[in-house]
Amino acid sequence: MKEHIAAIPRLASGEVDFRTLEHKPSPVKWILMAVLLAVLFIVSLFLGRYIVMPDDVIKIIGQQIFNLPIQTTWTDSAETVVIRVRLPRAVMAVLIGAGLSMSGASFQGMFQNPLVSPFILGVSAGASFGAAIGLVLELPTAGIQAVSFLFGLAAVGITYFLSHLYQTTPILMLVLSGTVVSAFFQAMLSLIKFVADDEEKLPAITFWLMGSLGNVGLDDIALAAIPLIVCMAALFLIRWKLNVLSMGERESRALGVNNERVKIIVIIATTVIASTSVAFCGIIGWVGQVIPHFCRMLVGPDHKVLIPATMLVGACYLILIDNLCRLFTVTEIPLGILTAVVGAPVFAYLLRKTKGGWN
Amino acid sequence: MAVKLSIRDASFGYGSGDTVWEHINLDVMDGECLCLLGPNGCGKTTLFNCINNSYQLKTGSILLNGKDVRDFGISQLAKTLGIVFQEHSAPFPYTALEVVRMGRTPHLKMFSAPDKRDTEHAYHIMEEMGIAYLAGKRYTHISGGERQLVLIARTLCQEPEMILFDEPTSHLDFKNQAMVLQTVKKLSAKGMTIVMTSHFPNHVWKIGTNVAMLGYSGMVAQGPVEEVMTEANLSKTYGVDVMIYDAVSGSKKTRFCDPNLD
Numbered sequence: 001m002k003e004h005i006a007a008i009p010r011l012a013s014g015e016v017d018f019r020t021l022e023h024k025p026s027p028v029k030w031i032l033m034a035v036l037l038a039v040l041f042i043v044s045l046f047l048g049r050y051i052v053m054p055d056d057v058i059k060i061i062g063q064q065i066f067n068l069p070i071q072t073t074w075t076d077s078a079e080t081v082v083i084r085v086r087l088p089r090a091v092m093a094v095l096i097g098a099g100l101s102m103s104g105a106s107f108q109g110m111f112q113n114p115l116v117s118p119f120i121l122g123v124s125a126g127a128s129f130g131a132a133i134g135l136v137l138e139l140p141t142a143g144i145q146a147v148s149f150l151f152g153l154a155a156v157g158i159t160y161f162l163s164h165l166y167q168t169t170p171i172l173m174l175v176l177s178g179t180v181v182s183a184f185f186q187a188m189l190s191l192i193k194f195v196a197d198d199e200e201k202l203p204a205i206t207f208w209l210m211g212s213l214g215n216v217g218l219d220d221i222a223l224a225a226i227p228l229i230v231c232m233a234a235l236f237l238i239r240w241k242l243n244v245l246s247m248g249e250r251e252s253r254a255l256g257v258n259n260e261r262v263k264i265i266v267i268i269a270t271t272v273i274a275s276t277s278v279a280f281c282g283i284i285g286w287v288g289q290v291i292p293h294f295c296r297m298l299v300g301p302d303h304k305v306l307i308p309a310t311m312l313v314g315a316c317y318l319i320l321i322d323n324l325c326r327l328f329t330v331t332e333i334p335l336g337i338l339t340a341v342v343g344a345p346v347f348a349y350l351l352r353k354t355k356g357g358w359n
Numbered sequence: 360m361a362v363k364l365s366i367r368d369a370s371f372g373y374g375s376g377d378t379v380w381e382h383i384n385l386d387v388m389d390g391e392c393l394c395l396l397g398p399n400g401c402g403k404t405t406l407f408n409c410i411n412n413s414y415q416l417k418t419g420s421i422l423l424n425g426k427d428v429r430d431f432g433i434s435q436l437a438k439t440l441g442i443v444f445q446e447h448s449a450p451f452p453y454t455a456l457e458v459v460r461m462g463r464t465p466h467l468k469m470f471s472a473p474d475k476r477d478t479e480h481a482y483h484i485m486e487e488m489g490i491a492y493l494a495g496k497r498y499t500h501i502s503g504g505e506r507q508l509v510l511i512a513r514t515l516c517q518e519p520e521m522i523l524f525d526e527p528t529s530h531l532d533f534k535n536q537a538m539v540l541q542t543v544k545k546l547s548a549k550g551m552t553i554v555m556t557s558h559f560p561n562h563v564w565k566i567g568t569n570v571a572m573l574g575y576s577g578m579v580a581q582g583p584v585e586e587v588m589t590e591a592n593l594s595k596t597y598g599v600d601v602m603i604y605d606a607v608s609g610s611k612k613t614r615f616c617d618p619n620l621d
Contacts, residue, residue, distance in 0.1 A: 021456045021495040112450040240472035256437030256465030301451035
């Protein structure tokens with residue numbers, strides 16, 4: 001027994017050094033993550049096929065965003081590119097990257113399974129089907145976004161309803177119902193694709209679903225930012241309860257957690273985030289699955305630190321991938337393809353490295 | 360002595376199906392250590408789930424400190440009643456200290472996380488139990504017996520007035536069983552009110568002050584250990600012929616039971 005006691009780390013004062021007994025990343029890690037995000041964000045304003053001189057970019061940002069008294073020495077189109085194309089795109093990348101990653105981490109905790117994606121309850125299948133309907137009906141963009149968003153919510157609503165038993169929604173029932181609802185909406189989507197005009201509408205549906213930040217404008221940010229930020233805040237606030245819930249519902253209830261309330265908050269928040277992201281940017285896969293893993297290696301499994309870490313790293317990842325999309329390809333590869341092309345090998349590497357044990 | 364837990368004419372059944380058990384009456388006094396015996400599937404865990412208000416009784420009521428458990432809020436109940444479940448691995452490699460700290464949950468608000476004081480409290484409990492050496496180890500990497508001790512520490516961290524143990528020694532090896540039993544015995548000696556289910560009737564003589572035997576439809580027998588632990592009651596409860604032996608080794612006396620296989 002004695003050698004065990006000697007092994008407990010103590011500070012010079014004799015007090016127990018808790019830093020090695022809990023997962024608490026050093027402030028340096030947080031600062032590095034934040035700085036990386038800031039750098040990637042700023043860099044993204046300089047990248048693109050339309051050439052704007054770096055000093056012009058700085059001046060445009062200074063004048064337009066910070067209202068500095070700078071003389072206009074640039075063309076109107078340069079200003080449009082920086083303020084109306086690159087800036088909203090970077091903001092959306094940050095919001096969606098952070099939102100999807102936080103959603104994935106929350107679901108993985110809630111479902112006690114590190115392989116779960118934010119789309120497990122059928123939100124992406126529902127939202128894709130909604131977008132396809134919008135496209136076939138030739139609705140205006142805002143209409144397509146609205147229909148897509150609503151079908152995302154509806155799909156998860158059906159999943160929740162199906163899994164509701166005896167005033168509870170057991171985790172296993174949620175997963176099974178999610179699979180059923182996903183399959184149904186995917187079949188409906190296929191049906192729409194099958195009947196869609198293959199000259200125009202079928203390609204439009206296909207491209208929409210591939211996922212892209214290319215069409216995001218300032219007005220999209222105005223619409224999407226509030227629900228995304230509110231839901232991220234909800235996940236952030238409830239993050240510690242995810243630790244308890246991840247020990248199993250029986251135990252978390254005995255520990256005084258209102259499981260149903262935590263589950264419904266997490267489900268609503270992730271569903272709104274995922275529906276918004278599909279409605280505005282199509283399906284951006286793998287972010288919600290890979291980033292939480294990567295962050296668990298970085299800061300440990302404690303959701304108190306894992307959730308903020310996924311927020312920062314997820315934002316970094318999506319903005320980085322979007323920068324790569326713009327930088328390396330002449331005709332921009334859709335973002336959803338690249339997140340998977342980069343994400344899958346990273347995931348495979350993590351699988352090998354952790355030997356599937358996630359420890 | 361005050362009655363801590365009182366089960367009054369309780370019956371339970373899933374949905375509209377047959378009852379699992381019916382007409383159970385049981386009083387647990389403050390500071391008592393009650394062992395609950397019964398064959399597999401007789402509904403011991405179900406009874407715990409009813410006490411925890413996870414399942415609803417068909418008839419009757421369960422009172423904790425004289426108040427119906429159905430009138431407790433979830434976190435209020437967790438402050439009064441702790442449950443130690445059978446150990447199982449976790450999906451994520453939290454440290455043992457982090458797992459113990461989860462015991463603070465009922466004392467936290469909906470959106471808050473434990474602070475340094477909670478961490479110190481958790482560590483202090485591990486120290487008192489003699490398992491501080493586990494604090495920094497991953498919960499997924501320690502032995503089953505150690506995990507069970509960590510879960511007991513987590514329950515103590517809740518600061519409950521009463522603890523239910525659901526077969527805490529199942530699928531543990533010999534040494535780990537002894538470790539867990541020793542811990543339960545110490546808690547009982549300190550005055551904690553305890554109800555423990557067990558698959559091993561011999562545990563009753565080791566730690567119990569009272570015993571209740573649950574059969575396939577209701578209580579077979581209940582009362583003080585010396586009165587109730589008879590060959591007739593055990594045989595009836597388990598449906599096999601059980602013999603009780605007294606054994607002496609040096610100055611140590613013990614009593615145990617064994618099924619008669621002949």
